[in-house]
Amino acid sequence: MLFLRDWRSSLIVVITIPFALLTAVVLLKLSGQTINIMTLGGLALSVGVLVDEGTVLLENIHVHLDNGENTARAVWLASREVAVPRLLAMLCVMAVFIPSFFMTGPAQSLFLPLSLAVGFAMGASYLLSSTLVPVLANWMLKATEDEKARPHAEGGFDRFRHRFKRTLQKAMGVPGILLSVYGIVAVLVLLLITPHIAEEIFPSAASTQFRLRINAPDGTRVAVTEELVKRVLATINETAGDKNLDLSLGYVGTQGSSYPINAVFLWTSGPQQAIVNVGLKPDSSLKLADLEEQLRKKLPQQFPDATFSFDPGDLISQILSFGSSSLAEVAVTGPQYADVASYAERVRQKLAAVPELRDLQYEEPLHYPTVDIKVNRAMAGQLGTTADAVGSASSLRPLRAASSRRATGATRSRASVIRCRYRFRKPR
DSSP states (O other): OTTTOOHHHHHHHHHHHHHHHHHHHHHHHHTTOOOSHHHHHHHHHHHHHHHHHHHHHHHHHHHHHHTTOOHHHHHHHHHHHHHHHHHHHHHHHHHTTGGGGGOOHHHHHHHHHHHHHHHHHHHHHHHHHHHHHHHHHHHHOOOOHHHHHSOOOOOHHHHHHHHHHHHHHHHHTOHHHHHHHHHHHHHHIIIIIGGGSOOOSSOOOOSSEEEEEEEOSTTOOHHHHHHHHHHHHHHHHHHHOTTTEEEEEEEESOOOTTOSSOTTTSOOSSTTEEEEEEEEOTTOOOOHHHHHHHHHHHHHHHOTTOEEEEEOOSHHHHHHTTTOSSSEEEEEEOSOHHHHHHHHHHHHHHHHTOTTEEEEEESSOSOOOOOOOOOOHHHHHHTTOOHHHHHHHHHHSOOBOTTSOBOOOTTOOOOSEEEEEEEEOOOO
């Protein structure tokens, strides 16, 4: 109504919107998509472009009507003039969503339906504005003889349009200065503002909760790890304040066979590892990122023998990290464990030099305490036993080391796969 100044023109634009959305829904069905949050978001995102397609055509029709053309000729000339510009504008918007077709995994599952919804709706809008809108305009935009004879009263928007046109003509008269100013402003924005903008694949939904992974020295018993977790929780409570913490939930050690949860959602490497979920109160004034930075500095100082890392605390981040406990993971594989460990350490040192990486550590315990049992096969044969029997006995009746830590079975061997996990630090 503001741009067209005619209720009939506004009605024509409104009529095209449901037809374009229904066409997009049919095409989504044919492409195997469903109505979900992402497709509905794409349809809502395209509504603004749907309105623009018809508005541009109708505004140009009014221009020809004001110049004295009859309705049919005005519709024909206006449609022919803006057909290609509207097509190029639509393709420029749709080009933004092309990268979603090359995504893989959860990212593709999230963004591909949205891109298809926007593309289908915009394509249907262009076809409707090129076919239905001209027909409706020819039927409904019938100017009477009194309207043709009455001079058009210039309103506030017309005065603004004339001033903008004069300013634009003056600017286009000096293209060199205009391009120079644009280039300088663009460079200043890139150098001064862009480095301070945070970058991430998907915005985090965990504004009041985080997950802390605690790693005690390899081989630590569950009881000792549990005491460590209690002291860590006390430190978190002291750092955040009693009034800001809502609840905490933790799990120590590995999951038993009867524990009703998949290891994809809760994974620990042994009795020396624990996971703690901490939630802040909704009305807390603490920023989660600032609290994590404080804990990263404070916890290693108070517990130097343990290591700490922050896992994805919200469902969205866990999905985008493919179920991994870290946002990024590097796996080093090879036939010999010693070679793999040496190369993995070199990779870890290179990654540690990157300032944007946080919580860099190995995922598997590499120094688990063991007891090497050498079997004298000749004496074992005289005693009527075998090496397999000795290994089975060692597994069933674990030896106790001097440090009161459990020894692993003699028949176990190290796997020649080492994973290095890390997170990205968000620019401040």
